[in-house]
Amino acid sequence: MMQQVSSDPLLKVENLVVEYSVGGKTIHAVSDVSLEIARGETLGLVGESGCGKSTLGRAVLQLRQAVSGTVLFDGHDLAAMQGDSLRKMRRRVQLIFQDPIASLNPRRRIGDIVAEPLVISGVKDPNKRKQIVSDVLSAVGLDPALVSGRLPHEFSGGQCQRICIARALVLNPEFIICDEPVSALDVSIRAQILNLLEEMKTRYGLTLLFIAHDLAVVKAVSDRVAVMYLGRLCEVGPSEQLFATPAHPYTALLIEAIPVPDPDIRPTQSIPVGEPPSPIAPPSGCRFRTRCPRADARCASEVPELRMVAPRQFAACHHPLI
Amino acid sequence: MSGVLLSVEDAVVDLPTPRGNLRAVDHVDLAVDAGKTLGIVGESGCGKTMLSRTILQLLPKKAKLSGRVMFDGQDLLKLSPEKLRKLRGRSLAVVFQDPMTSLNPVLTIGTQLIETIQEHLELGLAQARQRSIELLAAVGIPAPEQRLAQYPHQLSGGMRQRVAIAVALSCEPQLLIADEPTTALDVTIQAQILDLLAREQQRRHMAMIIITHDLGVVAGRTDEVAVMYAGRVVERAPTPLLFKQMRMPYTEALLAALPKLDAAPHTPLPAISGRPPDQTRPLKGCSFSPRCRYAAGRCNTEKPSLRAEAPQHFYACFHPIAAGVDA
Numbered sequence: 001m002m003q004q005v006s007s008d009p010l011l012k013v014e015n016l017v018v019e020y021s022v023g024g025k026t027i028h029a030v031s032d033v034s035l036e037i038a039r040g041e042t043l044g045l046v047g048e049s050g051c052g053k054s055t056l057g058r059a060v061l062q063l064r065q066a067v068s069g070t071v072l073f074d075g076h077d078l079a080a081m082q083g084d085s086l087r088k089m090r091r092r093v094q095l096i097f098q099d100p101i102a103s104l105n106p107r108r109r110i111g112d113i114v115a116e117p118l119v120i121s122g123v124k125d126p127n128k129r130k131q132i133v134s135d136v137l138s139a140v141g142l143d144p145a146l147v148s149g150r151l152p153h154e155f156s157g158g159q160c161q162r163i164c165i166a167r168a169l170v171l172n173p174e175f176i177i178c179d180e181p182v183s184a185l186d187v188s189i190r191a192q193i194l195n196l197l198e199e200m201k202t203r204y205g206l207t208l209l210f211i212a213h214d215l216a217v218v219k220a221v222s223d224r225v226a227v228m229y230l231g232r233l234c235e236v237g238p239s240e241q242l243f244a245t246p247a248h249p250y251t252a253l254l255i256e257a258i259p260v261p262d263p264d265i266r267p268t269q270s271i272p273v274g275e276p277p278s279p280i281a282p283p284s285g286c287r288f289r290t291r292c293p294r295a296d297a298r299c300a301s302e303v304p305e306l307r308m309v310a311p312r313q314f315a316a317c318h319h320p321l322i
Numbered sequence: 323m324s325g326v327l328l329s330v331e332d333a334v335v336d337l338p339t340p341r342g343n344l345r346a347v348d349h350v351d352l353a354v355d356a357g358k359t360l361g362i363v364g365e366s367g368c369g370k371t372m373l374s375r376t377i378l379q380l381l382p383k384k385a386k387l388s389g390r391v392m393f394d395g396q397d398l399l400k401l402s403p404e405k406l407r408k409l410r411g412r413s414l415a416v417v418f419q420d421p422m423t424s425l426n427p428v429l430t431i432g433t434q435l436i437e438t439i440q441e442h443l444e445l446g447l448a449q450a451r452q453r454s455i456e457l458l459a460a461v462g463i464p465a466p467e468q469r470l471a472q473y474p475h476q477l478s479g480g481m482r483q484r485v486a487i488a489v490a491l492s493c494e495p496q497l498l499i500a501d502e503p504t505t506a507l508d509v510t511i512q513a514q515i516l517d518l519l520a521r522e523q524q525r526r527h528m529a530m531i532i533i534t535h536d537l538g539v540v541a542g543r544t545d546e547v548a549v550m551y552a553g554r555v556v557e558r559a560p561t562p563l564l565f566k567q568m569r570m571p572y573t574e575a576l577l578a579a580l581p582k583l584d585a586a587p588h589t590p591l592p593a594i595s596g597r598p599p600d601q602t603r604p605l606k607g608c609s610f611s612p613r614c615r616y617a618a619g620r621c622n623t624e625k626p627s628l629r630a631e632a633p634q635h636f637y638a639c640f641h642p643i644a645a646g647v648d649a
């Protein structure tokens with residue numbers, strides 16, 4: 001079932017399947033995922049490590065070929081595009097990574113790192129490049145005169161993430177995939193970067209896919225949230241609604257796992273021990289069943305389809321909480 | 323058993339760096355009672371790890387330490403390296419942020435556990451092996467017997483951290499120091515690991531120090547919290563009191579920067595602007611003054627000392643947040 005969010009979404013992913021093959025075995029990284037993102041919307045994507053979030057992001061960008069399914073960006077099938085038209089389309093979509101320090105070339109100066117996408121996309125005039133770089137660096141809160149000539153190791157994690165954001169903005173894209181942009185940062189810097197992303201979104205009119213494993217962080221910036229488990233979509237819906245009334249037991253588990261800064265709320269000890277099973281041999285039926293408190297025989301035999309459980313809220317569960 | 327197990331008295335750690343002397347720990351006093359949990363909270367670089375390494379006597383060679391660290395009646399600065407090594411495996415254990423810091427990549431899980439146990443306890447191989455299996459099961463590792471033959475890299479990050487905890491617990495330590503044990507992990511795994519530590523602590527009546535940058539992590543899980551900034555303890559109180567009557571602007575700012583579950587999406591977070599100061603260039607006034615929204619008058623010229631408000635509530639600030647204001 002399709003969760004239509006607008007008659008003309010900017011991104012539409014349909015029945016996407018992405019696999020890796022390792023030592024003759026198949027890793028089911030993304031299995032039959034469909035989603036839409038409206039223009040100007042932020043869709044949060046959450047799930048535990050290894051559930052396929054980054055793979056989904058990479059497949060959307062065509063950095064990883066899908067086994068099947070389609071990715072429509074602004075109505076165009078990205079997989080079918082080639083050469084010049086693909087390059088043009090690519091300029092409109094950018095990616096920001098989790099590890100800000102590792103994603104910057106240690107031997108290049110900040111000014112050159114941020115200018116690189118401009119060079120690649122054929123902006124020949126060095127003065128024009130310099131002007132654009134200087135504008136985006138200022139926009140992300142860095143002083144171009146102070147930072148342009150320096151190397152990445154001279155900056156903290158938070159500053160490196162600002163540089164990555166500047167680099168992503170330099171081509172004036174419409175859509176940015178932020179792959180765990182704040183997971184490596186501590187509480188105070190994380191708040192600065194989240195605020196910065198929100199500001200940039202308004203200023204540059206961006207649409208965002210915001211990936212994270214922390215539901216509290218995702219909620220702070222997302223209009224809607226999609227929850228993934230072991231390659232499949234469990235639930236998708238408006239952020240506040242999903243928090244107030246989660247339908248999928250896994251969403252409820254993620255909400256419960258958020259540490260609350262209130263000493264009167266004793267952490268409940270109800271989180272099922274264990275980690276997701278191997279994506280090489282995912283459980284039959286519902287992939288969450290090995291950790292789900294509500295699992296029964298049907299969950300083992302029948303894959304739950306994503307269906308509407310409340311207005312704009314969809315869940316893939318045989319026994320939803322609402 | 324009760325009473326003070328660990329006390330740190332006026333600890334100062336100086337590190338020589340190319341930029342000059344860096345004071346990583348600046349006149350810190352702390353105490354942990356047997357069986358109790360202390361949380362140490364602060365941003366990256368504020369000295370949490372250096373303080374825990376001071377307690378463990380695992381500072382970098384070039385570090386200069388003064389002050390006193392008393393553990394179970396012994397002055398750790400006066401112990402021989404041999405005695406210290408024994409103590410660290412046995413009574414004083416540690417779990418680091420990156421489990422690979424405590425695990426040896428070329429040895430199997432079983433070898434590491436069994437060797438640690440045999441080094442400190444008088445157990446035969448079969449007994450040590452049996453105990454290893456029990457420990458792995460206790461930390462929530464499925465099929466523990468099979469795991470003994472595996473290497474750390476064959477496990478996920480969460481599983482590795484469980485193994486590191488099993489190694490740390492293997493000799494029934496009196497104090498466990500967990501330095502950001504869950505920062506590198508997912509929220510669900512984080513919750514499991516913290517639950518695991520709490521459970522094992524109660525079962526073993528062990529004291530614990532949990533180090534984190536997230537006040538949410540210490541809220542429901544510690545007896546006392548010490549907030550660190552620029553190498554100093556700037557506020558210290560029993561956990562419920564700290565959250566009820568936060569006095570130090572820095573503590574308030576750390577709490578405010580956390581995303582709130584009840585806030586609507588797109589609500590701007592009250593971030594703390596800027597970064598902690600460069601500790602090779604100590605400020606004349608309060609170290610937090612460049613970032614503090616209450617800074618005024620003496621804040622820029624004088625260092626506030628840590629003083630006691632109530633018998634158990636200490637803070638270092640000239641303009642503490644008024645009692646009763648909601649944080």
Ligand SMILES: Nc1ncnc2c1ncn2[C@@H]1O[C@H](COP(=O)(O)OP(=O)(O)OP(=O)(O)O)[C@@H](O)[C@H]1O
Binds near residue numbers: 021022028048050052
């Ligand atoms: N290049 C690759 N080759 C083989 N397997 C891979 C590759 N990249 C990812 N995988 C596997 O695919 C699955 C999904 O990985 P992915 O990186 O998309 O997860 P993720 O949700 O982004 O996790 P994290 O939160 O850790 O970043 C995992 O089981 C992972 O081990």
Ligand SMILES: Nc1ncnc2c1ncn2[C@@H]1O[C@H](COP(=O)(O)OP(=O)(O)O)[C@@H](O)[C@H]1O
Binds near residue numbers: 337339344365369373
């Ligand atoms: N080996 C070292 N040599 C020199 N300075 C160090 C070393 N390790 C840490 N520091 C510095 O000491 C201060 C405290 O660091 P640390 O205790 O690691 O902080 P935290 O654990 O709170 O993030 C920081 O300014 C850091 O840069």
Ligand code: SF4
Binds near residue numbers: 249289293295304318
């Ligand atoms: S389908 Fe069954 S196992 Fe899956 S989440 Fe729902 S109740 Fe749990």
Ligand code: SF4
Binds near residue numbers: 572609610615616638
């Ligand atoms: S002493 Fe002054 S600058 Fe320092 S925390 Fe208190 S009010 Fe802020």
Ligand SMILES: [Mg+2]
Binds near residue numbers: 053054055180
């Ligand atoms: Mg990823």
Ligand SMILES: [Mg+2]
Binds near residue numbers: 371502
């Ligand atoms: Mg540290």
